[in-house]
Amino acid sequence: MEVRVYAKRIELVRAALRAKRAEALLVTHLPNIFYLTGFTGDSGFLLVEPERTTLFTDGRFRVQARAEASWANLVMQRAGLAATVGAHIARAKLSVAYCPSQLSLATWQAARHAAGSKVRWRAAEGIIEALRAIKSPAEVAAIRAAGKVACEVMHEVIALVRPGVRELDLAAEIGYRLRRKGASGESFEAIVAAGPRSALPHARPSERRIGKNELVVLDLGAILRRYCSDLTRTVFVGRAPARVKRWYRAVQNAHAAACEALRPGVRAQEVDRAARQVLQRNGLGRFFVHSTGHGLGLEIHEAPRLGKGQATLLQAGSVVTIEPGIYIEGVGGIRIEDDARVTADGSELLTTLGRDLLEL
Ligand code: ZN
Ligand code: ZN
Numbered sequence: 001m002e003v004r005v006y007a008k009r010i011e012l013v014r015a016a017l018r019a020k021r022a023e024a025l026l027v028t029h030l031p032n033i034f035y036l037t038g039f040t041g042d043s044g045f046l047l048v049e050p051e052r053t054t055l056f057t058d059g060r061f062r063v064q065a066r067a068e069a070s071w072a073n074l075v076m077q078r079a080g081l082a083a084t085v086g087a088h089i090a091r092a093k094l095s096v097a098y099c100p101s102q103l104s105l106a107t108w109q110a111a112r113h114a115a116g117s118k119v120r121w122r123a124a125e126g127i128i129e130a131l132r133a134i135k136s137p138a139e140v141a142a143i144r145a146a147g148k149v150a151c152e153v154m155h156e157v158i159a160l161v162r163p164g165v166r167e168l169d170l171a172a173e174i175g176y177r178l179r180r181k182g183a184s185g186e187s188f189e190a191i192v193a194a195g196p197r198s199a200l201p202h203a204r205p206s207e208r209r210i211g212k213n214e215l216v217v218l219d220l221g222a223i224l225r226r227y228c229s230d231l232t233r234t235v236f237v238g239r240a241p242a243r244v245k246r247w248y249r250a251v252q253n254a255h256a257a258a259c260e261a262l263r264p265g266v267r268a269q270e271v272d273r274a275a276r277q278v279l280q281r282n283g284l285g286r287f288f289v290h291s292t293g294h295g296l297g298l299e300i301h302e303a304p305r306l307g308k309g310q311a312t313l314l315q316a317g318s319v320v321t322i323e324p325g326i327y328i329e330g331v332g333g334i335r336i337e338d339d340a341r342v343t344a345d346g347s348e349l350l351t352t353l354g355r356d357l358l359e360l
Helices: 003-019 030-037 059-068 081-092 105-115 127-132 137-158 167-180 195-199 242-261 268-281
Strands: 024-027 045-048 053-057 073-076 096-098 121-123 191-194 214-220 222-224 231-237 293-295 302-306 319-322 325-328 332-335 338-342 347-349
Touching (some): 003 024, 003 030, 003 045, 003 127, 024 030, 024 081, 030 045, 030 053, 030 127, 045 081, 053 059, 059 073, 073 081, 081 105, 127 302, 137 167, 137 214, 137 319, 137 338, 167 191, 167 214, 191 195, 214 332, 231 242, 231 332, 242 268, 242 325, 242 332, 242 338, 268 302, 268 319
Parallel strands (some): 024 096, 053 073
Antiparallel strands (some): 024 045, 045 053, 214 231, 293 302, 293 319, 319 338, 325 332, 338 347
16 A cells, blocks of 8 residues: 555544544554554554654564555564553653554553653544545455455355265365465354254354255355455255245345345444344344444454444445344344445445355
């Protein structure tokens, strides 16, 4: 990414800080540091100051930090990262905003101790997350590419689903095939859950072998150019009984209703409600035990969240998952998940793999 992209993002952070009457922002969450600087090291803090941006890291990342964020003021840690940042803040005499949910108590105490009693601290959640919720065209392109890889691998791995295959073997195929197609990794550990285990929304793949006449839920995602995708399909091994077809159609209709509701100016909770109402009308409301979707980007779960009580107004440029599901204990589960972009006047699906019920 070009330097001016980061400069623009940092200017937006400074504008948000002025509204919160703070002079500087301490950034401790690594995806946020990457978003503002391009620094990919796995240890560091960032301080957005009025006239400069200071990146704190340690000797292991000196060369990398110089290469990735040469324009930043680089400071190598001495006693410890938090103490180094605290001492810097004390010298700069700034009022500092920080994000409590992204700071351990030990780090916070060390930074505060080193900064001394004169520094004013202001808790401020979500400044960078609000910026990250609106994706640039380049970010959308990366998620779209990650979604394409996820769709290709899903298509290939569904062809491997048959009685006798272990969930773990399919999960291994997913990881391998994602990387072979250029992913740097998986957005999360793939879920392959068959039979009664498919009723666990976040099942970990097990030694269990897939049996005949079972539902199988596959949930996977690729990381490409640092951006995540997230995709779920549910298949049936054998000829699906009428009730499974009925359940599947209800989830499919809930998915379509949520996609229809997804547009700028709508509250996030309205998209959730659209999906939930369809399942309720089909008598399945009590089996839908999670939210309808979540934002995704540099992280697999980020703003905005599409759930009950989420009053955030959706804006063009957000990328979210749409993933209604039902989970019937002892029987099985069905989930259909796609990634979608909020456009100027509606929404567009970024993952386009077919979503009709496959009977294998
Ligand atoms: Zn998923
Ligand atoms: Zn998801």
